[in-house]
Amino acid sequence: MQYTLSDFDYNLPNDLIAQEPAHPRDHARLLVYNRVTSEITDDYFYNLLKYLDPQTTLVLNNSKVEKARLLFDNKEVFIVQARNNNTVEAMVRPGRKFKLGQTLELTDGITAKITHIAEDGLRTLVFNKDLDDPVYDPYRHTPFPPYIKQNELLADEYQTVYARDLGSKAAPTAGLHFTKKLLRNIEEAGIDKAEVTLHVGLGTFAPVKTENIEEHNLHSEWFEIDDRTAKQLNAANHMTAIGTTSVRVLESSVQDTRRFHSHHSNTEIFIKPGYEFKAVDNLITNFHLPKSTLLMLVAAFMGYEPMRRVYKHAIKEKYRFYSFGDAMLIK
Numbered sequence: 001m002q003y004t005l006s007d008f009d010y011n012l013p014n015d016l017i018a019q020e021p022a023h024p025r026d027h028a029r030l031l032v033y034n035r036v037t038s039e040i041t042d043d044y045f046y047n048l049l050k051y052l053d054p055q056t057t058l059v060l061n062n063s064k065v066e067k068a069r070l071l072f073d074n075k076e077v078f079i080v081q082a083r084n085n086n087t088v089e090a091m092v093r094p095g096r097k098f099k100l101g102q103t104l105e106l107t108d109g110i111t112a113k114i115t116h117i118a119e120d121g122l123r124t125l126v127f128n129k130d131l132d133d134p135v136y137d138p139y140r141h142t143p144f145p146p147y148i149k150q151n152e153l154l155a156d157e158y159q160t161v162y163a164r165d166l167g168s169k170a171a172p173t174a175g176l177h178f179t180k181k182l183l184r185n186i187e188e189a190g191i192d193k194a195e196v197t198l199h200v201g202l203g204t205f206a207p208v209k210t211e212n213i214e215e216h217n218l219h220s221e222w223f224e225i226d227d228r229t230a231k232q233l234n235a236a237n238h239m240t241a242i243g244t245t246s247v248r249v250l251e252s253s254v255q256d257t258r259r260f261h262s263h264h265s266n267t268e269i270f271i272k273p274g275y276e277f278k279a280v281d282n283l284i285t286n287f288h289l290p291k292s293t294l295l296m297l298v299a300a301f302m303g304y305e306p307m308r309r310v311y312k313h314a315i316k317e318k319y320r321f322y323s324f325g326d327a328m329l330i331k
Contacts, residue, residue: 174243
């Protein structure tokens with residue numbers, strides 16, 4: 001069946017959009033969907049271990065969110081990519097103040113020259129101070145999604161407990177539910193965990209603007225599999241991907257023989273219904289925005305009609321949605 005963008009729309013009450021995480025992290029709710037029996041089970045994330053295949057390998061994305069949002073008195077610069085230590089590509093607000101060729105004072109002692117404006121409005125800025133200068137520190141903020149009120153007190157909770165490699169513009173949110181204690185319990189049960197790195201860009205969350213989803217192109221995201229992880233993946237008989245970012249790494253890297261090698265690359269993989277998964281056996285993920293490519297990936301993994309049924313159930317049972325929301329295990 002050929003799906004359109006409208007097929008991935010649904011109505012979500014605003015009060016189900018989580019504004020902060022569960023406390024403790026692993027007290028988020030967990031919806032478990034069994035693809036064989038079509039059974040839905042309602043539980044809590046701290047009970048995850050009883051639903052995991054004992055032979056599985058958890059695949060985690062260890063990317064760390066960088067404070068890419070610079071908030072000045074009446075101007076915002078969201079750094080999408082740094083070309084070097086003083087030149088960036090950025091989204092800006094308000095756009096009318098960032099005119100081509102202008103050198104703009106952002107605050108006392110910090111200026112930026114606008115050297116290029118792309119068709120999508122992205123600006124190339126050249127700062128007068130290097131990006132690692134502590135002069136920026138008071139203005140750096142965590143890049144929470146627009147549906148979450150900016151609250152720097154939650155900055156640490158917008159990082160996974162295993163975050164290590166700085167580079168993401170948004171958190172790999174399925175991993176936010178893990179505590180160090182839960183990970184120890186999983187390890188003591190004999191379940192292996194392998195770490196990949198994918199630096200989450202804004203392209204993953206960019207709205208799909210064409211009704212024909214085949215016309216949508218995902219922005220490229222950088223990822224890496226190191227030697228140790230490649231060996232773990234090649235030894236694995238079963239894989240549980242923690243989040244859609246881990247799925248993108250695995251499915252972009254797997255070879256026909258279900259083998260992996262250490263490498264780094266960029267991926268533009270767009271997984272939607274009809275895609276045949278080659279590496280991922282189970283998936284842990286959050287509940288995603290309507291009409292998003294992430295929701296399409298979930299529909300590809302669990303089936304379109306099951307996705308509609310599960311989301312209807314989650315709304316009825318008042319699960320919390322999006323980045324700080326609850327989790328789902330698809331097995």
